[in-house]
Amino acid sequence: MDTIRVLVIEPSSFYRDTLFGGLRSRIDGVQLESATEAEEAVLKIRIFNPNVVVLNFFMGIQEIESQHFLEVLSRTTKAPIIAYGMLERTRSRAQAMGVFEYLVKPKPGLDKKIFYADLAKAVIDGFHESKQTNTTVGQSTMITRDIWQETQKAKPEPIKVPFDERAASRPFRVQAPVIKPVPAREGTNIQIIAIGSSTGGTKALSDILPLLKPPLPAIMIAQHIPPVFSTRLAERLDRECSLTVKEAEDGDIVAPNTVYIAPGHKHMTIHRTEGRFKIECRAGRPVHGVCPSADVLFHSVAQAAGDIALGIILTGMGCDGAEGLLDMLRCGARTIGQDQQSSVVYGMPRAAYELGAVEEQVPLEKIAATIEAICRNAG
Known part of the structure; x- marks a missing residue:
């Protein structure tokens, strides 16, 4: 058998x-x-x-x-x-x-x-x-039991996303938000796309990234994932995508048409230096119980890129990314969130939406087209 x-x-x-x-x-x-x-x-x-x-x-x-x-x-x-x-x-x-x-x-x-x-x-x-x-x-490359056991040696403790009782006690909106295309702002030239995701995020990324075609700005992703798996995820997506996909490394200079995935158990941030964006990947205390954290990435993008950025929050438990996405919006960035119907867990997108950080909610199958529309209709 x-x-x-x-x-x-x-x-x-x-x-x-x-x-x-x-x-x-x-x-x-x-x-x-x-x-x-x-x-x-x-x-x-x-x-x-x-x-x-x-x-x-x-x-x-x-x-x-x-x-x-x-x-x-x-x-x-x-x-x-x-x-x-x-x-x-x-x-x-x-x-x-x-x-x-x-x-x-x-x-x-x-x-x-x-x-x-x-x-x-x-x-x-x-x-x-x-x-x-x-x-x-939805995973085209099977990650074996041996690889999983390897990660248990690599990480100091399991990822734990605490259940947010206050967020859970808030009722869902009775009426679903209207989903409509996000209009372009005149004069906006998107140079950085930042994405935060957790539970169900690897599948969502597999649905979005292969549909994206050059030319596009650099894409930075904070997915809640352990070490080794972030490497495997980057390798798999690189085979499936027209864009270059890599696990981010400390000191990387951000390049267009490239997707950077935060390494497991390291926070990823960007900083502007000599007219270019530079990536930092550093171990740090968990934020909202997780590392890498979408909030850490989003806050850095807000400060470094301001109104030339696009922030996206995808399916996931908890509230990581909500405050950072709001910071991006206040600094002039475009923001979108995955809608409730297409989310495996409507936690992170809901927290961001209820905080006022999401301009529009978009179903998973339309996110790639929305990204391209915002980036190519701007400027």
């Missing part, structure tokens, strides 16, 4: 190890990865590309940016999701939310063999289901 890749999303390391043991003893050659929080789970789905997801249902019903985490998972992967929980009466709710199978955890002290046998069977059934319904999630 083909190798089955299973992602287990479970906050308890003890219970995760117990699940790993139960599956390994019943499924030959199974590849297992785990995640303990939402941000990590979404990232590992992108890089591990599981055939099946096993989820603690308690995590699935947690709200992230006014959405259930299970809803975010369902949009991130087509892999069957097998949920487990303590209560039988939860089964109907889990099934209504679209899980492939729901299992009741045995109570402490009871025999767990039947539970693990049922779980293994559900994983195998889900694997066969996933083979019939292609589970590719």
Whole structure:
């Protein structure tokens, strides 16, 4: 049988190890990865590309940016999701939310063999289901388990984006904002494009960047991503794009038709020197719990480029980038945000929109055309 890749999303390391043991003893050659929080789970789905997801249902019903985490998972992967929980009466709710199978955890002290046998069977059934319904999630280059393990040695601690309770308590706007083309400002010559993104951002970038054609200004991207993955992301996008895509390096002189991706766990900023823009990539304290931070990038672009910049905020959890994008707008830059309907998580774009930092909201499929329209109709 083909190798089955299973992602287990479970906050308890003890219970995760117990699940790993139960599956390994019943499924030959199974590849297992785990995640303990939402941000990590979404990232590992992108890089591990599981055939099946096993989820603690308690995590699935947690709200992230006014959405259930299970809803975010369902949009991130087509892999069957097998949920487990303590209560039988939860089964109907889990099934209504679209899980492939729901299992009741045995109570402490009871025999767990039947539970693990049922779980293994559900994983195998889900694997066969996933083979019939292609589970590719938009990543053309598979990043292997070995590469993921390499990053665990490279980074001091996992990326953690804290849930913003105040932002989540604010209600969504009942009426969706009107989406319309962003008009060009006379005399504006865009020289820098700055993009901030997080959860779902790697897929969004894969949808946007290959559509962009030269000539275009330099593009700088702060994507919440660990080391090594930022390198792999840049290499993959460089193969897919007409523009040159590279992982930014400290001291790079910004060039047109080039995309610079911030290295994992380094903040990226730009500074004007002798009439040119120069990149700095430095390790630093996390901002909003993340490094690289979109706010750090946006603030530097506001000060260095002012009204010759375009700021874009894409899908992601939390509020990183909102204040920096507002700073860009106040300095004369153009700003756009991804709309709610096309965002995997409408957190960062919503925070920026509600702060007044976004001129217009644009669906993902129209962002590339909007970028080209703003850059080529200006000046």
